[in-house]
Amino acid sequence: MQEVEMRRGAVLLVSLVLLLINSPVGLCGCFKRIFSFGDSIIDTGNFASTVGSAPIKELPYGMTYFNRSTGRVCDGRVIIDFYAQALGLPLVPPSIPEEETSPFPTGANFAVFAATALSPDYYRTNYNFTMPSPSHLDLQLQSFKKVLARIAPGDATKSLLGESLVVMGEIGGNDYNFWFFALDSRDTPSQYMPAVVGRIGAAVQEVVNLGARTVLVPGNFPIGCVPQYLSMFQSSSSNASSDYDQYGCLVWFNDFSQKHNQLLRQEVGRLRSQNPGVQIIFADYFGAAMQFVQNPKNYGIDDPLVACCGGDGRYHTGKGCDKSATLWGNPATFASWDGIHMTEKAYSIIADGVLNGPFADTPLLKTC
Numbered sequence: 001m002q003e004v005e006m007r008r009g010a011v012l013l014v015s016l017v018l019l020l021i022n023s024p025v026g027l028c029g030c031f032k033r034i035f036s037f038g039d040s041i042i043d044t045g046n047f048a049s050t051v052g053s054a055p056i057k058e059l060p061y062g063m064t065y066f067n068r069s070t071g072r073v074c075d076g077r078v079i080i081d082f083y084a085q086a087l088g089l090p091l092v093p094p095s096i097p098e099e100e101t102s103p104f105p106t107g108a109n110f111a112v113f114a115a116t117a118l119s120p121d122y123y124r125t126n127y128n129f130t131m132p133s134p135s136h137l138d139l140q141l142q143s144f145k146k147v148l149a150r151i152a153p154g155d156a157t158k159s160l161l162g163e164s165l166v167v168m169g170e171i172g173g174n175d176y177n178f179w180f181f182a183l184d185s186r187d188t189p190s191q192y193m194p195a196v197v198g199r200i201g202a203a204v205q206e207v208v209n210l211g212a213r214t215v216l217v218p219g220n221f222p223i224g225c226v227p228q229y230l231s232m233f234q235s236s237s238s239n240a241s242s243d244y245d246q247y248g249c250l251v252w253f254n255d256f257s258q259k260h261n262q263l264l265r266q267e268v269g270r271l272r273s274q275n276p277g278v279q280i281i282f283a284d285y286f287g288a289a290m291q292f293v294q295n296p297k298n299y300g301i302d303d304p305l306v307a308c309c310g311g312d313g314r315y316h317t318g319k320g321c322d323k324s325a326t327l328w329g330n331p332a333t334f335a336s337w338d339g340i341h342m343t344e345k346a347y348s349i350i351a352d353g354v355l356n357g358p359f360a361d362t363p364l365l366k367t368c
Helices: 002-022 046-050 079-086 120-127 137-151 156-162 173-181 188-210 227-232 251-274 285-294 344-355
Strands: 033-037 107-109 164-168 214-218 279-283
Touching: 033 079, 033 137, 079 164, 079 344, 120 188, 137 156, 137 188, 156 164, 156 188, 164 188, 173 188, 173 227, 173 251, 188 214, 188 251, 251 279, 251 285, 285 344
Parallel strands: 033 107, 033 164, 164 214, 214 279
Antiparallel strands: none
8 A cells, every 4th residue: 555655656746847847937937027128029118108199009009919009019919928928927017117116026128119229329420320219228228227226236136137037139120220211321231230239249248247147139030021121122123023032022131131140149159158157049030030921821821021000002001000090901810010010920920939949049938
């Protein structure tokens, strides 16, 4: 009888171990909070909290998941939301509304719509170019350190960050978007690309110095497949077919994104070598997004190159997304929400590729 009970106990112990191994990471207490930086790709309400009336503060934004606008530039959840849910954490709140008061027990999101990696002063000084957004990575880090000093002063900072996930971006895309959309020389962004990547790398090193032990660093998207780019830079050359790949995306702009990503991968490699014991993960948002560009039907997407909410024309980009815009169908059958930002459906696919692989050099759910 005693032997039978011992066997049962052993089976139960093995079962519990297997359950823990295969449980979602958040249930194992892998990360107690998430801190994130970036732009409109993951802004969960910071920009909306700083402006008065704006289309982003009304439906159809938020229609898919929240049934109301939440300040996300999307029909529903954005990438950071999927990370939080997969890790068993609450959705990451925007930092600005409660920067002075909240203890942020499960983290905070410092990302702001239209933010750049480099400051506007950089572009004004070096290129006599005015960036239309005041938000940039330096300001987000300043806010982050201010919050840390309040909620975890002194030695508590390293302890708090050591049990947190830090998501550094996506950031840097707007450094290129604003230049390209101003229709200035295409050659110039390649000149300042190393500065953009260098600033992202410096920000990663800064949070590591503060105590972060796991940092996710996402790359840029395939901007040559973005409806706004496709509309603005439609080829009129005699050999226009060579300007597009087999999926209808603009080759030059996708090659540009890949150059940024290659430099960023190299920077991540350098940071790893300088910070042994710290997990610095590169997230391949380009590759993850190309899944539904190359095989849209596999994901229930009709045409990945057109916007769900917008205007007329080939790419539905004739106007911005607001209450008067055309909603061309169920957002779940689109990859692009408003011609620049993606739908919840697209973000869920990208997030899954980072959480479970293969679009992160360490899948996020295997970082523990």
